[in-house]
Amino acid sequence: MADAILAAAAKHPKPDLTFQYGTAGFRMKANLLDSVVFRVGLVAALRSRKLGGLTIGVMITASHNPPEDNGVKLVDPMGEMLENSWEAYATTLANAPDAEVENVYHKLEKDLKINPETPARVIYARDTRTSGPKLVAALVDALKAAGAEYTDYRLLTTPQLHYLTRCTNTEGTPQSYGDVSEKGYYEKLGTAFARAIKGKKIVGPVTVDCANGVGGPKLAELVKYLPKGSEGGIDIKIVNDDVLRPETLNHECGADFVKTKQRAPPSSKAAPNDRCCSLDGDADRLIYYFNDPEHGFRLLDGDRIATLAASFIGDLAREAGLAEELKIGVVQTAYANGASTKYVEKTLGLPVVCTPTGVKWLHHAATKFDVGVYFEANGHGTVVFSQQALKAFKIKEPESPAQASALETLRALTDLINQTVGDALSDMLLVETILAHKAWTPREWDLTYTDLPNRLVRVEVADRNMFKTTDAERKLVEPSGLQEQIDALVKKFKDGRSFARASGTEDALRVYAEAATRSEADDLASKVAALCKLEGSIKS
């Protein structure tokens, strides 16, 4: 086996670059990724063996990035993101010289006390990018060389692979998460959705922009398992589902386009008040929007989905007589609009926790609640339920028909909401369910609170690593003195808030600012950006 790794590594030579397993795994131009994907295959085998042969997932995708990019990330057995400490091992293997790959592999095996005789099991899938099949071939070379068993699920959304990873590892146990097949995913969501909207009416169609990515064909498949609009179900209009022209992926459409440009895809034919949403390239992000006849384009982002879900589940828990025993909370990052945080704390009366950027941090913090609602402003998130919550929904004896109905809806939600990771398809059905229950159009949803005007600026600096933060990235500790200068600026603005942090995915600093008015938010952002730029040039 040792020789096999050395020989196989030689077929996937490493370019002269340094790689890092970041917030989104490894992600870059696809033509630079061959050696990285090969080595990630080795890491997957090691990780599986370390966990006694539990199945590890490998997803090949670059999400909302341009079509020429690709990426690879690992999924842990319960469908979570790869455990933090292993990101470093993946980085070490990715950067080993070709001739050293085998040695580094065995050193990790030894250091981590991994028994090479333990079986290794890996499942994998990819998005629609043309570079996918070639990268899969590199992955398979590694899995063969490491002696791993593997299953190819071909094209899937990222959350579908997370679902399958958990299903595989829980199959035949009392914790079984579902049938181990793509069809099992659709059946689970379809059945749960029908239960969740029972007796409610979904008004009008929802138009789903699929970013011309893998979400298109997968949503078309899911629709077959959902009750139709004419039968008291849902009418879904799929747009931007052209996977035959890979160059259209994420081009002027998709969740990232809509969120960052704050406008609908130019191809949109939506009429005023039409409910619209966009997925990203691997269907783990979701953004809603509509055209308000008075105020024009209105964005309903991840903060809005979180507040909608928290308000609905909070109400259901009260109706079910479970509000006292279940701790419900919302997890956000510093990028959440201040108005959303205030709404959750003051209006909904629920606690908010702020974590660093990156879904793994939010997910982890959310599991500390019985019902943990977490979303990044960009639309990536989900709701996680504790074992205690699941048990309470199951054993609680309803004392009235209203209680029985609230409990049944809660139980349906635990199946409808993907417990492993943010899932745009599942989140979309969740939003549709809630709007139907509340009999809300997007307008009522939009009116729950008013976003503070905000601005996100990308600042190029010589060395972003000199900017070090604390307090969930909201305060700079280095360069020294800079935070005090930012604080002094912020004080001058009504409802002002601003912070700067190094991006985890790009070689840049991000400056965020919000304030009472559009012009003040812009002004604060540009002043803080200028300060950071100056500091970055002095000290480098």
Ligand SMILES: CC(=O)N[C@H]1[C@@H](OP(=O)(O)O)O[C@H](CO)[C@@H](O)[C@@H]1O
């Ligand atoms: C401000 C912002 O949107 N940051 C994004 C972005 O991280 P940065 O570390 O800011 O580059 O990419 C992450 C991975 O997709 C995502 O989790 C995060 O929300």
Ligand SMILES: [Mg+2]
């Ligand atoms: Mg994505």
